[in-house]
Amino acid sequence: MAEKSTERQRSQNSGLDTPLELRSRLFPRFSADPDSFGRLTEGFARFMGTPQFLLYMTLFCAAWLSWNTLAPEAWQFDPRALNFTLLTLILSLQASYAAPLLLLAQNRQDDRDRVAIEQDRQTAARNLADTEYLTRELAALRIALREVATRDFVRSELKSLLEDLILASDSEEGELERREKSRDSKGSPKTQALPKVSAVKTGAAKPKVQKLDRQPPPSS
DSSP, X not given: OHHXXXXXXXXXXXXXXXXXXXXXXXXOOOOOOHHHHHHHHHHHHHHHXXXXXXXXXHHHHHHHHHHHHHSOTXXXXXXXXXXXXXXXXXXXHHHHHHHHHHHHHHHHHHHHXXXXXXXXXXXXXXXXXXXXXXXXXXXXXXXXXXXXXXXXHHHHHHHHHHHHHHHHHHHHHHXXXXXXXXXXXXXXXXXXXXXXXXXXXXXXXXXXXXXXXXXXXXXX
């Protein structure tokens, strides 16, 4: 019964309407680590683009051709009479593998460039936002500094206030002088406050006023 149920499940999972992940496979799927394989291919592709690889390849071809040309015919494994067929096959195989490896390395480099470009774009957007914020702050500071009183403005205001005080004091003195003159013209006695104060401070004695008795004139 168990075998029949498993067979039914396999037949049901092998239809075209079944997703590919649920279908039974004849051979197990080989899943390699893409990062490790990509690093390996990139390293090999970088080595193929170096002068050392060209030098080693040149030495290999020169040794192959010289051995199969100058060595005895019994020792030659790729004779010249066959136009070096084995060497041609080896070079063709190398070229057929080198092209996909180079494309894979190029694709990985494009992915890295795409990520770097996206990061640069985000960084540029952040820098632009920071620059705009700093610009707004500087504009606000300039507007605020216009309302702050400067040293020259304070000096000019103090000078104007001092001039107003001097004018006010001069006007008060002139008003007092006019009042004194008006009192003198009306016949009122002048006050001598300063001599009294000086006399009080020095402690001088007040002069005695002698009253003279006025005698009536003699009658005739």
